[in-house]
Amino acid sequence: MWTVITGIVLWAPVLVAGSAVDFIFRAAAEHSLSVIMIRIDYCPYNWAKDIFENQTIPVVVLSDSETFINIRMFSRPLHVACLPGHELQKDLALLENFTSSLMDFPSQKKIVYISNNFSDPTRMDYIFETCYHRRIWNIVGLLASDEHRYFYRYHLYPSFRTEYRSLESSTIFDKDFPNMHGHPLTVMPDQWLPRSVLYVDRRTGKQILAGSVGRFFHVLSWKLNATLQLSKKVTTGRFLNATALKELSESFSVDVPASLTIMERVEQLASTSYPMEVTHVCLMVPVARRIPIKDIYFILSSASNMFLAIVIVSSYGLALNLLRNMTHRDVRLVDFVLNDKALRGILGQSFNLPLSRSFSTRLIFLMLGIVGLNVSSIFGAGLDTLMAHPPRQFQARSFAGLRRTKIPLVTTEEDFPTWMKLRVPMLVVNVSEYNHLRNGRNTSNAYFASRLYWNLFSEQQKRFTRELFIYSTDDCLWSLALLSFQWPQNSLFTEPVSQLILEVNANGLYDFWVGMHYYDMTAAGLSGLEDPSLQLKEREHPTSLRIVDFQWMWQAYGTFMVIAILVFLLEVSWHRITSLFVSLVY
CATH class of the missing domain: 3.40.50 (Rossmann fold)
Incomplete structure (x- = not known):
């Protein structure tokens, strides 16, 4: 046995x-x-x-x-x-x-x-x-x-x-979405607008996590049968980068970091989820400003216009003086250079006709009047048009354009070493200041923006009297950027999150959440209803003319007055010198 x-x-x-x-x-x-x-x-x-x-x-x-x-x-x-x-x-x-x-x-x-x-x-x-x-x-x-x-x-x-x-159990491994039985799912949002919006509800006093990423984690907690809980270390308005969030995850301080990161290196694949968003990151450049009013007069008095006016005045002066010379009347050299009647006619001013007027003289004066009327009309129409719709300065659309216009590109302290190679003027700030400048629509700087952020901003611009920024794809930091969640090693939520990303994109939920960004930003008080373009318009182009608007005219008037005085003094001096010389000789 x-x-x-x-x-x-x-x-x-x-x-x-x-x-x-x-x-x-x-x-x-x-x-x-x-x-x-x-x-x-x-x-x-x-x-x-x-x-x-x-x-x-x-x-x-x-x-x-x-x-x-x-x-x-x-x-x-x-x-x-x-x-x-x-x-x-x-x-x-x-x-x-x-x-x-x-x-x-x-x-x-x-x-x-x-x-x-x-x-x-x-x-x-x-x-x-x-x-x-x-x-x-x-x-x-x-x-x-x-x-x-x-x-x-x-x-x-x-x-x-x-x-x-x-061994006959139907389930060997846990399913993709484990049951957390109401256990808290601790989340730390990076508060990178507009995907992650954190604010305090005025009525309840509770913190609300919104934005496309925030709404995603609300659905994730529901799928996991968990209770969404914000980390105790979260501070409303404090922005965190992906590195800081990953360190918090590795120390078990938070379960999941609510932050989307661009996949730049192959090494990231091991600790990343399925891409949540496929986008491009390009330049958001301020719309070129209109030229100052004082420069309008400078444009109308350009070298080509002045040269054309001199040619017309000289041509009519030459014709009048040749006709005068043919009738055996006195003609001086200065009349060929600058004929006062031709100048007045071109400027549309009146002048006395000579007593003896031939048919040719009358015909020339008639043509001079017509030309003067046309010149005055063209000048007036040009002035009115430029005053109503001033032309704009050079519009930057690329890194070369930023270098030409010297518009600074705002960057964060973490990204500055990477973007130094662009060789453009840069303004280095922290993440909070970066979002404050960009969300505050500061038109003194250029920014990098994803397609998602630009869609939000373009919706806001539709309420403005004029555009503040353009989105240029001529130069992009990433033409194809994959945004995904970065996890610490051996994260339990890697597979559930990737599975949920596939589901929300397949059902169109993510596109709906993106469309709610403007509502979330407004509810959080981060998107004002005022029109900043009105203030900018009043600052750049006030409703009434100022003395400074006539800067070039005053300078031209002063310059010509100085030249006239110098010529007058030169003539007086020349007259005295010649008189003295004649008296000495005779």
Whole structure:
């Protein structure tokens, strides 16, 4: 009798080992996994035969000492590790070696098998407690002593606990959205407007998290059956960058950082979610200002206009003086250079006609009057048009345009080292000041803006009397930017968040939340209803003319007066010199 019992005990592992292998393949098949990766060193010796007899799913057999395998080469793997189950410290060391290579892949499924037939469930409790503290999720366990009956796993919510289930259980691993049983989901928003808007409700005094990212986490907490809770460290109006939020997540201060980050490096893929938003980040440049009123007179008195006026005056002066010379009347050289009647006629002023007027003279004066009328009309129409619609200065649309106009590009202290290579004038501020300047519509600077932010601002501009900014795609910082959530290593929420991102984009919820940005900003008091373009218009172009508007006219008048006085003094001096010379000679 004792011989039969001893034989059963010795051969039991061999007889039932197939049940564990079948369980492993069933887990891989139920979750549509593509490959099984087994660390075989401490597995039962007959596993190799049973594993390779099953050809439904590819299998990669590894040794515990192998570290050169690149996990990224495999899509949707199931990781299996066997522990000897004799010494607890050795099991924990092997577990750490097994999970250290999977730190960046928390969503991948894992199975731990304890090969010692005499191990009890207490050993599995120690293993799972270590997994809990090391933030290792999606793991189930098998004991050699009862592998044909149960498998083990642990739950985080509402508190840490382990459980065992029958091998015939319909669910092996937790579903994509674990049930948190009302446990608080601690969120830290970065408050980067307009995606993450945090404000205090005036009626209830409670903090409200809005914006597209804020609304996303409201839905996430509902899907997880959790209670959304803002971190105690959050301060309304204080902006945080992605690095600070990630540090808070790694220290367990917050569960999820509510912050979208641009994916710039391949290294970020391991700790990032599915892209929440695909956008481009380009220049938001202030609309070129209208030229000052004083420059309007300068434009009308341009060199080409003055040259044309001189040519017309000289032509008519030449014609009048040639006609005068043909009638044997006195003609002076100065009349050829500047004829007073031709000048007055061009300017539309009256003058006395000569007593003896021939038909040719009358015809010339008639043509002179018509030309003077046209010149006066053209000048008046041009002046009225430019006064009503002054032309604008050069419109910057690229980095080269910013360098030409010397418009500073506002950047944050964190981004300044990256953007130095642009070689444009820059204004370096902190994140809070950056948002204050951009949301305050400060037209003295240029900014980087995503397409989402520009859509919000363009909706606001429709209420203004005129545009304040343009969105130029001539020069973009990122022509295709992927915005996603960045997680600390082994975050429990990587898979649920990525799954929810796919759902909200497929159902159009995210587009609806984006359309609510203006409402959220207004409710938070961050988007005023006033029209800043009115103040800017009054400052740039007041309703009445000022003395400074006639700057160029005063300068021209003063210059010509000085020239006239100098010419007059020169004539007086020349007259006296010639008179003295004549008196000395005669």
